[in-house]
Each structure stands twice: as C-alpha cells, then as structure tokens.
Amino acid sequence: MSENNVLELHELEELKASYKLMDERLDGQEIVSDEQLREVMMRKFTDIRQNMKEGLIWTNLLFVPAMAWWAWANSRLTLFGIILLSVYWVASLIFRFVILRRTKKEDYGSYDLKTLVEKESSYAKNIKWGSIVTLIFFAVFFLQMFIGEKTSWIVFVCMALLIIISRMIRKLVIKYKYNGQAIDPATGKPRVLGSKWFTIIMYVIFGLVLCLYMSALVVNVINGAGWVGLMSALNGLSYCIAIVVLILGFLHQRGKINISRRLLIILAAIAIALCASIAGIATLKGFTELTQGSHILITVASAGLGLSVHKMRKE
C-alpha cells in the first residue's frame, strides 16, 4: 500500500473516530423529554384539523362561485365560461383535498429514500403545475372578461395548447434522451429540463396575455372619446400594475428574483386606488360603461393573487 493510500485511509478512519466520539458523548444525554413525546402522540388529532384548515384556505370553494355569480349578473359569463369555471372548481377541490392530504399522510417508514424522493418530486410537480394552471386560469379569465366574450374561447384554447404541447415535449425528451428517467439518479432530483421549459413557457404565456391585453386596451381607447377614452386607458394601467404584481409575486415565489413584500403592497395599493378612483369619477360623470365595478374586482383579484403567491415562497 502506497504512502498516499495509507494517509487517505487514516483520514477516513479519523471520520469514523469522530462519529464514534459523538456517539459516546450522546450516551449520557436524555435528549427526548416526556413532554415532547406527549406533544407528538397528541398530534395525530391536531394534524387532521390542520389539514382541514389548509384545505379550506386554499380551495376556491367560495371565491369561484362568487366570481361566477358576479360575472353572470353582469352578462360576462358565457356557457363556455360556466363549464370552465365548474371544471376548475371541481379540479381544485380534488387537487387540494386528495393530493395534498395524501402528501401529508405519507408513511415515511414504508419507502426507501429513493422511492420517497421520486414520489415527493412527483407531488412537487403536481403542486407546481397546479399553481401554474391557477395563475394562468385567473389571468386569462379576467382578461377575457375585460376584452369581451367573443375572444374568450380562443384565449383558453391557446393556453391549453401551450400547456399540452410543453408537457408533450418534456415527455418526449425524457423518453428518448433520458430513457424515461424523469429523476436524475445521480442527484435524486427532477431533471433540470423541466424548469428550463417551464420558464420559457411562462414567459411565452405571460407575453401572450400582455399582448392580448394591450390590444384590448388600444381598442378601448380608440373606441372611447375624450374622458371615456382616457379613463379606459387609466383603468387599463391599473390592471397592468396588478398584473405586474402578479408576475413579480410569481417570480419571487419561484426564487428567480427577490422583491420586498412592502413594494408589492405599494404597487397593489396604487393599482386598486387608481381603479377605485376611476370608478368613482365615472359614477359622478355618468359614464355607465366604466361604473360596473368589473375593473375593481379584476384588479383586486390579480393583485391579491400576486401577494398570496409572493407569500408562498419557501425560505
């Protein structure tokens, strides 16, 4: 055995000795208290309450029907919109209650580490895509209400196609390039490919939403004369700011940027104050097309969603 090898062997033995030393030092320590054990054994019941609480917070149990009712009352909901909202509502219920609850009830003793990592990655992916679909859904839904009913189905079909195509590309790349292994066996983590595609798709989707919005804005300004046109533009600006809050909140949650909560709150407040002021002025001046409250709801919901997503970042 060479001198170098002996030296290396000695270093590994040193690590073992350190580990043994730690074990010896822990010998006399009680470590776990009766109070802690009691706390843990009681948690079986509190966990159920916690799950219920989280489920209620995160479902759109009340929000979606309220929004649907409002849109219906203002003649902004087509049959297609009703079907989409219903599907989304049921899907979000299933997602929150079934998948997330299942994640929390996982028995960590039943799996080896590799299986667990794979399962958790799959849950994480479900949660990630759930969040993306939610974001896209609301951004597009509000947009279609803003633009008008006629274009709504085209926008939804575009979004759906984008998602389906991106998923298909990912599946094909993994199948042919990585022989079907979505998890990198070397690191136990999902392939980076997912996040790369995910970023590109998100930019495309948000770009599309922004383009559609800008075109709608231009049409509104052109069609409206004088005060109406100006206020339509300002209304659009407030929605733009709310969408910026949504995008920034989302990018912060993904860890792509760091943005302070205070700044987002200020932007959200500006957006809401602007659209509320316009609604007030429009009421005084009798511009009926600007007094329906739709812009306030859209702006508040987008900005609120952005603030909620911002909070979801795991530090």
Place this chain on the structure above:
Amino acid sequence: MNEIELEFTKLVREYRKTIYTVCYFFSDNPDDVEDLFQEVLVNLWKGFAKFRGDSSPKTWIWRVSLNTCSNIERDKKRNVPTVPLLIDKDVMSVSDEGGRQIKMLYDRINRLELFDRAIILLWLESMRYDEIAAIVGLSTAAVTSRLFRIKEQLKSMSNN
C-alpha cells in the same frame, strides 16, 4: 399511557441517539436540529401503528429519520411547534478537541448531496452494504460504487 404509547416511548428512548445524529447532520444550523427531531418523531408516531416488524426497528428508525430529514431539508417546511431537547449544549460545542473533531465531521458531511449524506451516515454507523441498499433503495453494487465516490469526495475535502 396505553400499550402502544408505552411501546413507542420505549423505542424512541432506545434510538434517541440515532434520531439525533441524523437530525444533526441534516440540519443547517444547531437551531434546526430541534425542528427536525420533532418532525421525525411525528413521522415515527404516524407510521408506528403500521410498523409490523417487517424490518428491524433499527432499520425502520433509520429509514424514517433519513426520509424525513432529507425531505424537510428539500422543502424547508417548518410547521410543527417544537419542544426543547434535553441535551447538554456543551456536548457539541467546539471548545475542546473532541468538539472540534465532531464539527469537522459535520462540515464535511453537510457539504455532500442529501442522498450521499444518508449513505455515508449509514456507513459510519457500520451498517452492511446490503442494509444500506435496503434503506436508500439502491442496489448493493450501486451503494458500493457510490460509497467509493463519496469517500473520494471526503478525501478531497480534507486535502483542500
């Protein structure tokens, strides 16, 4: 306490050092150890009723501890209220030579990937390769080659 609770308490007390060691090496800082320890206990308790002795209690404890710590480490979830551990703070302090040795071991292991951290801990525990393979879900051959790579990595850390 009923019979199950008594059995659980006895098992946890018996393997408290194992749980602590895993939490220690998977924590980012000393404050995290308590959080991790509590999470491991919760998961042990959740799975205790289903544990029918298919594997040895030691293997089961290692499996739950490693799975919990590596998963929490990834997710950075901290949603369980913690109770302080009954441990003398001087045990892990670096005021003496022994403490410094343990800190050196922590620093090196903490720089490894999560999967590698689990494997090297099991190796340091003097487990057989087939036992390690059963806990981490790799083949014995894969564990052998992986351990070789990890040891090389640890050696290069000491050379640096």
